[in-house]
Amino acid sequence: KAGVTQTPRYLIKTRGQQVTLSCSPISGHRSVSWYQQTPGQGLQFLFEYFSETQRNKGNFPGRFSGRQFSNSRSEMNVSTLELGDSALYLCASYGQPQGTEGYGYTFGSGTRLTVV
Amino acid sequence: AQSVTQLDSHVSVSEGTPVLLRCNYSSSYSPSLFWYVQHPNKGLQLLLKYTSAATLVKGINGFEAEFKKSETSFHLTKPSAHMSDAAEYFCVVSDRRGGSYIPTFGRGTSLIVHP
Numbered sequence: 679k680a681g682v683t684q685t686p687r688y689l690i691k692t693r694g695q696q697v698t699l700s701c702s703p704i705s706g707h708r709s710v711s712w713y714q715q716t717p718g719q720g721l722q723f724l725f726e727y728f729s730e731t732q733r734n735k736g737n738f739p740g741r742f743s744g745r746q747f748s749n750s751r752s753e754m755n756v757s758t759l760e761l762g763d764s765a766l767y768l769c770a771s772y773g774q775p776q777g778t779e780g781y782g783y784t785f786g787s788g789t790r791l792t793v794v
Numbered sequence: 795a796q797s798v799t800q801l802d803s804h805v806s807v808s809e810g811t812p813v814l815l816r817c818n819y820s821s822s823y824s825p826s827l828f829w830y831v832q833h834p835n836k837g838l839q840l841l842l843k844y845t846s847a848a849t850l851v852k853g854i855n856g857f858e859a860e861f862k863k864s865e866t867s868f869h870l871t872k873p874s875a876h877m878s879d880a881a882e883y884f885c886v887v888s889d890r891r892g893g894s895y896i897p898t899f900g901r902g903t904s905l906i907v908h909p
Contacts, residue, residue, distance in 0.1 A: 720899060720902060721884065723896055723898075783828075785835050787837040
């Protein structure tokens with residue numbers, strides 16, 4: 679079955695602009711979470727959505743927001759972009775066990791955002 | 795609160811020799827622990843996970859990890875490194891919060907494999 683799809687793969691934006699990233703989870707997965715990966719801070723949790731509701735939120739400013747649609751697809755928005763927002767943004771969907779016991783996260787390949 | 799420490803930022807091995815990537819964790823609860831691998835410009839791929847069953851966990855591509863509660867460790871090993879194993883490896887501890895499991899990532903260990 680198809681994996682987690684993130685679009686676009688690469689994006690270049692200017693400071694002060696806003697950006698919207700998209701994530702389509704594995705079919706049947708209802709939870710989508712977002713992460714920011716930078717060389718300085720590593721991988722950090724942004725937020726998680728389940729059935730169109732934000733269920734958990736990391737320690738990021740309000741410029742970072744998201745939403746989830748009824749088909750479980752999720753979007754992440756960053757407003758008033760700063761140079762420090764340059765990062766790889768990963769999303770993961772969460773669902774039934776994938777071949778081993780317990781639950782599992784499946785990650786997309788990410789969106790590389792560069793702010794200039 | 796949970797945290798995870800990967801003890802080495804870089805590990806360098808020769809092809810065919812054993813691999814050891816070290817991870818220590820801290821968790822208030824019985825943790826779920828994972829190892830993920832990330833190849834350049836790719837997302838994270840799950841290697842293996844521990845969720846309170848057998849303490850020795852076998853994963854994909856010949857990797858395995860042993861959960862040692864007394865040492866709060868979850869080290870990743872492989873008997874014989876292959877060139878294709880060169881990548882970034884992340885140890886992850888997961889805590890249940892708000893009905894879901896929120897992962898905390900280690901800073902990563904870069905595995906370098908020499909021919």
